[in-house]
Amino acid sequence: MQIFISFILAIISSMLIDNVVLSRFYGICPFLGVSKKVKSSLGMGIAVVFVILLATVICWPLYNYVLVPAGIAFLDTVVYILVIASLVQLVGLFIKKYSPSLYKSLGIYLPLITTNCAVLGVAQGNTDQGLSFLDSLANGLGTSIGFLLIIVTFSCIRTRLDSANTPKAFKGLPIALVTAAIMAIALMGLQGLFSGIKL
Amino acid sequence: MAKEKGFTKKNFLKGIVVENPLFVSILGTCPALATTKTVEAALGMGLLFTVVLICSSVLVSLLRKLISEEIRTPAYIVIIATFVTIVKMMTSAFLPELYSTLGVFISLIVVNCIVLGRAEAYASKNTVFDSFIDALGMGVGYTLAIILMAFFRELIGTGAFSFGKIFTFIPAFKLQIIPVGYEISLFQNPAGAFIVFAIILAVIAFINNRKNELKTNLERQAKIKKQQEAKLKAEQEKAKQVAEGETK
Amino acid sequence: MADKKHYIITSITLGAIAACSAALIGVTNMVTRDKIAQNEQNKITSGINSIFGNDSKIADEAPVDSDYKYVKYVYTVHGDGDQLLGYAFRTSGSNMYGKISLIVGFGEASKDFEGLSIVVNEQTYASTLVDNYINPLNEGKRELEDVSCGATYGAKLVRDMVNEASQVINEMWKD
Known part of the structure; x- marks a missing residue:
């Protein structure tokens, strides 16, 4: 029971309180670049959830059961980025074969994920922070769902912003960044959410 | 090369x-x-x-x-x-x-x-x-x-x-x-980072807008000047023709 | 046929690049390994200095038997004139937000908790942990139960480590 509670808490805290985009600053590039339309941001978000989960499941055992016993733990970054790059390729091929319609909507975002810091950031953070496998999984799940949540919310706000009357200099990216700042302030208010729960 | x-x-x-x-x-x-x-x-x-x-x-x-x-x-x-x-x-x-x-x-x-x-x-x-x-x-x-x-x-x-x-x-x-x-x-928090970035980008956009406006203004002025000159020239020509006609 | 040859050459190139990279990183690792270990040691020494004063030095270092969950090493700390100042424990552990490694110092004269310093803090809320828990602890406040931010679990880990270290020191003093 205690493990279950801490699993859920870890997911929620890495999803909301310590949100991947707004407080850890991973994945800002797609956050700003692919959030002009709700549909495309949804596609990007789902693709990121996919790849982060797979990367977590593969990288953690690879580090702890292959790299560390072999004494080459210092190669971690190189191995992770290769795993992620080939994962992205594989996921692309897999989706293309079994669901062409899904590929049509997700396909163009897949190559962008290789250079999304959220994926490498999660894989690297899991082993750098010395998390257990279950905590890594919670971190990956929470982080990726947090990314999906924030990018979709943000794109909804941005579509409204397009028709708003903003000062000319703030049109486009600057006002979007101000919006992101306000969202970050809102999430700051969630700190200490679980202070009542004793483990 | x-x-x-x-x-x-x-x-x-x-x-x-x-x-x-x-x-x-x-x-x-x-x-x-x-x-x-x-x-x-x-x-x-x-x-x-x-x-x-x-x-x-x-x-x-x-x-x-x-x-x-x-x-x-x-x-x-x-x-x-x-x-x-x-x-x-x-x-x-x-x-x-x-x-x-x-x-x-x-x-x-x-x-x-x-x-x-x-x-x-x-x-x-x-x-x-x-x-x-x-x-x-x-x-x-x-x-x-x-x-x-x-x-x-x-x-x-x-x-x-x-x-x-x-x-x-x-x-x-x-x-x-x-x-x-x-x-x-x-400004030390994440929100401050976004705000600073937004303001810097806005200032850059402002300067660029200004530059573009100045450029288009200059172009427009040059165009107007050209038109006026052409008009003036045409009028002069016309006056010349009229004067020539009168002398005939 | 030419196609096949082309593939072989490209894969050999890629393999060669990867091998060179691995070798290069390996060499760098050999060069920097000792220095990194030295930095780690310096951190421990400066942690002990921040607890026991600048003149203190490590006189003896011994691993603690594995019955304990967090406490790994015990350092005997001597002052400038080789008098016994106290003992310091190196603890390390991790929870779902990352790992923490601490130096927990106990004074011989006061027979009490002397101070705390951080060696490794990989916690997600690393800075809030220091502001809300480590600094108050060093200033003499022992109430770690009251929690005000996301660092709750990190604080729990710190408290467990300190409690275990004091358990070990009490047994040592009893002997």
Whole structure:
């Protein structure tokens, strides 16, 4: 029971309180670049959830059961980025074969994920922070769902912003960044959410 | 290949102003927001970034005839990741304070779009020296850009500039500019990073808008002047014709 | 046929690049390994200095038997004139937000908790942990139960480590 509670808490805290985009600053590039339309941001978000989960499941055992016993733990970054790059390729091929319609909507975002810091950031953070496998999984799940949540919310706000009357200099990216700042302030208010729960 | 005079200088300067990776191309935003709490951290991040960028650009340019089209991206990723790992180890050994301040963001230079972008777009097509100059310009431009962001965040967020905490070889000192108690600590938080970035981009957009307006205004004035001149000329011609007709 | 040859050459190139990279990283690792270990040691020494004063030095270092969950090493700390100042424990552990490694110092004269310093703090809320828990602890406040931010679990880990270290020191003093 205690493990279950801490699993859920870890997911929620890495999803909301310590949100991947707004407080850890991973994945800002797609956050700003692919959030002009709700549909495309949804596609990007789902693709990121996919790849982060797979990367977590593969990288953690690879580090702890292959790299560390072999004494080459210092190669971690190189191995992770290769795993992620080939994962992205594989996921692309897999989706293309079994669901062409899904590929049509997700396909163009897949190559962008290789250079999304959220994926490498999660894989690297899991082993750098010395998390257990279950905590890594919670971190990956929470982080990726947090990314999906924030990018979709943000794109909804941005579509409204397009028709708003903003000062000319703030049109486009600057006002979007101000919006992101306000969202970050809102999430700051969630700190200490679980202070009542004793483990 | 013949080059125009001053090409190298132009090649270097374009990374700083015209094609600034952060403020014009909006690339490499993650470290620009995450590591700009203090000027010192931003300077460290910029230095490491520049070293990785230069090394990988030069190597990619050296190997550009060897690496064929299909294996481009994986080969570049391996090269970049190698230099990032080396830089990470060096930092950990010789600047441990910088290493613990930047944390995972040193590893994340691997996925910084600027490095891969310069390798693909420039170094894979140009000579070693040109790639070196290009990488140096981009690196310096990026470093200056994140230092500018850190300048405002540290100034408003803490009211002071402190040095010597990360680069421990210089004596530690603190420069209090805003009196204690009047700083706005929001600017040290993530939200402040977004706001500073937004305002800098807005100022740049404002300046560009102004320039464009001036340009279009000048063009319009020139056009009006031309029209007036043409009109005047036509009238003169007409008057001349009338006068000629009268004399006949 | 030419196609096959082309593939072989490209894969060999890629393999060669990867091998060179691995070798290069390996060499760098050999060069920097000792320096990194030295930095770690320096951190421990400066942690002990921050607890026991600048003149203190480590006189003896011994691993603690594995019955304990967090406490790994015990350092005997001597002052400038070789008098016994106290004992310091190196603890390390991790929870779902990352790992923490601490130096927990106990004074011989006061027979009490002397101070705390951080060696490794990989917690997600690393800075809030220091502001809200480590600094108050060093200033003499022992109430770690009251929680005000996301660092709750990190604080729990710190408290467990300190409690275990004091358990070990009490047994040592009893002997």
